[in-house]
Structure formats: C-alpha cells, structure tokens
Amino acid sequence: AQSVTQLGSHVSVSEGALVLLRCNYSSSVPPYLFWYVQYPNQGLQLLLKYTSAATLVKGINGFEAEFKKSETSFHLTKPSAHMSDAAEYFCAVRAFGNEKLTFGTGTRLTIIP
Amino acid sequence: GAGVSQTPSNKVTEKGKYVELRCDPISGHTALYWYRQSLGQGPEFLIYFQGTGAADDSGLPNDRFFAVRPEGSVSTLKIQRTERGDSAVYLCASSQAGVTYNEQFFGPGTRLTVL
Numbered sequence: 060a061q062s063v064t065q066l067g068s069h070v071s072v073s074e075g076a077l078v079l080l081r082c083n084y085s086s087s088v089p090p091y092l093f094w095y096v097q098y099p100n101q102g103l104q105l106l107l108k109y110t111s112a113a114t115l116v117k118g119i120n121g122f123e124a125e126f127k128k129s130e131t132s133f134h135l136t137k138p139s140a141h142m143s144d145a146a147e148y149f150c151a152v153r154a155f156g157n158e159k160l161t162f163g164t165g166t167r168l169t170i171i172p
Numbered sequence: 173g174a175g176v177s178q179t180p181s182n183k184v185t186e187k188g189k190y191v192e193l194r195c196d197p198i199s200g201h202t203a204l205y206w207y208r209q210s211l212g213q214g215p216e217f218l219i220y221f222q223g224t225g226a227a228d229d230s231g232l233p234n235d236r237f238f239a240v241r242p243e244g245s246v247s248t249l250k251i252q253r254t255e256r257g258d259s260a261v262y263l264c265a266s267s268q269a270g271v272t273y274n275e276q277f278f279g280p281g282t283r284l285t286v287l
Contacts, residue, residue: 160205
C-alpha cells in the first residue's frame with residue numbers, strides 16, 4: 060500500500076520569497092510521484108512527475124521537486140513566489156503496476172503582497 | 173483540443189434520491205478514472221476503467237455506487253439512495269493506457285450536494 064503525507068495544510072509566503080511545500084511518501088514498491096495544482100473552481104493540473112529517470116524534476120511555472128529516497132520525500136519548491144501561485148497543491152503517489160493515484164490532503168498556498 | 177468534461181457541474185438532490193454523473197474523457201484515452209474529493213481532503217480513488225471494463229473498483233465505498241462505460245468512451249457514475257455523506261466533488265480523469273506514469277488529465281468535477 061502507498062500513502063503520502065503533506066506537512067502543513069496552509070502555507071503563506073511573501074511575493075518573491077522561496078516556496079517550499081513538503082511531501083513524504085510511503086510505498087512498498089518503487090513509486091511514481093506527482094505534484095498537482097488546483098486553482099479555485101478548476102480541475103487538477105499536473106505540475107511535475109517523478110518516474111525514476113532523474114531525482115531532480117522540473118515542472119511548469121518554475122516549480123521543481125527533488126526525490127530523496129533516504130528521506131522518503133518529494134518536496135516542491137519554487138525560488139520566487141508569484142501572486143498567481145496562490146492555489147491548493149496536492150502530492151500524489153502511484154505504485155508501479157497500479158493505476159490509481161493516492162493523494163495527500165493538500166496544502167493551500169497563500170501569497171502575501 | 174478538448175479536455176475532460178463533466179456534467180452537470182453542480183447537482184443538488186435530496187436524501188434517498190438517485191443521481192447520475194457523466195464524464196467525457198479526452199478523445200483516444202482508453203483509461204478513465206473516478207475520484208471523490210470531500211471538503212478539505214485530497215481526491216480519493218473510486219474506480220478505474222480500461223476500455224469498457226472496470227479494471228479496479230476497489231475504491232467504491234459500498235454497493236450504492238456503480239459506474240459504467242459501455243462503449244469505452246463516456247462514463248456514468250451512478251449513486252443510489254443518496255446520503256448526506258455522499259456530498260463531495262466527483263472528479264473524472266483520463267489517460268493514455270500502457271504506461272503507469274502517464275499523466276491523468278482531470279475534469280473540473282461535479283459538485284454533488286445531498287440535502
């Protein structure tokens with residue numbers, strides 16, 4: 060079975076500051092890991108995914124995440140926050156050979172002008 | 173091209189009634205998924221179709237929930253004898269089959285409210 064834990068249901072950062080959203084996973088088999096973003100009244104949009112090719116993954120909108128097996132983590136970062144980054148962010152895990160995504164509870168990111 | 177569409181966008185019903193939620197996947201996507209997102213939670217898996225057949229329905233909470241995909245394209249999620257606890261946003265996603273890490277493209281969801 061696999062699961063993800065997102066530490067911090069709400070994160071606030073100032074515009075231009077570093078964004079760090081935390082995700083830790085648990086999986087009995089090598090996982091595939093994803094970050095999705097959800098804007099108000101919109102569907103989930105994929106930001107980036109880890110598929111074992113490279114541990115540092117770059118995504119859309121300047122986001123990136125690093126897979127650290129020793130820490131079972133896949134934290135999402137962005138060097139400089141923009142007002143348009145305000146949204147809810149979900150980390151998800153998918154085990155090899157298993158089609159379903161298992162999501163964390165989400166982190167709501169607020170950007171302070 | 174067109175993304176995943178879901179109808180209706182909002183559905184209000186009374187306890188005990190029957191509802192149907194529709195999902196139109198991206199053309200050519202053979203895999204289709206249903207998830208449920210309760211307030212303040214992440215989406216939870218309900219069922220996965222590969223073509224016309226349900227390959228994994230382990231997330232359906234009970235036998236009041238049923239989904240079909242008769243022609244391998246459009247899918248309908250059916251809920252019988254609705255309960256207030258069924259209130260949630262129901263999300264549909266589709267993907268190209270064959271590779272586990274293929275991106276799942278999500279629709280905007282149907283917000284179901286059971287009074």
